Amino acid sequence: MQGPEMTIDDVSWAAGIMNIHENAAMGFWLLYLAVVVMSILVFNLGFARKLSLMKNIIVYGALLFGAIMLTFFAIFMPIVESLIAAALVLGIYRLRLRMHKKQKAAQEQTES
DSSP states (O other), X not given: OOOOOOOGGGSOHHHHHTTTTTOHHHHHHHHHHHHHHHHHHHHHHHTOOOOOHHHHHHHHHHXXXXXXXXXXXXXXXXXXXXXXXXHHHHHHHHHHHHHHHHHHHHHHHHHO
8 A cells, every 4th residue: 555646746946956855865875965955055164264184074074964964855855955045045145245354455455
């Protein structure tokens, strides 16, 4: 006795793109890869600092482990989509911060 099959309407947008409703194993690993890539991008845009090699290994190992749980949530909830939005916001913030610093440095240089 099997339960009802999963359809594309039952899963999140990203899980639907990964065809998790048709091939659960391959879709899960593709979704895991998307969660890992977006998590690394968001981490580097917003929170990363210069760390020693051992600390980097620990941080990224924890990120890879935590991404497994996020992937289970991402099947039915918009986790990847939220990470995309966070990456866009943090990317725009970093771009504007860089532009502000360049503008401030140029202004200080003209005043000197």
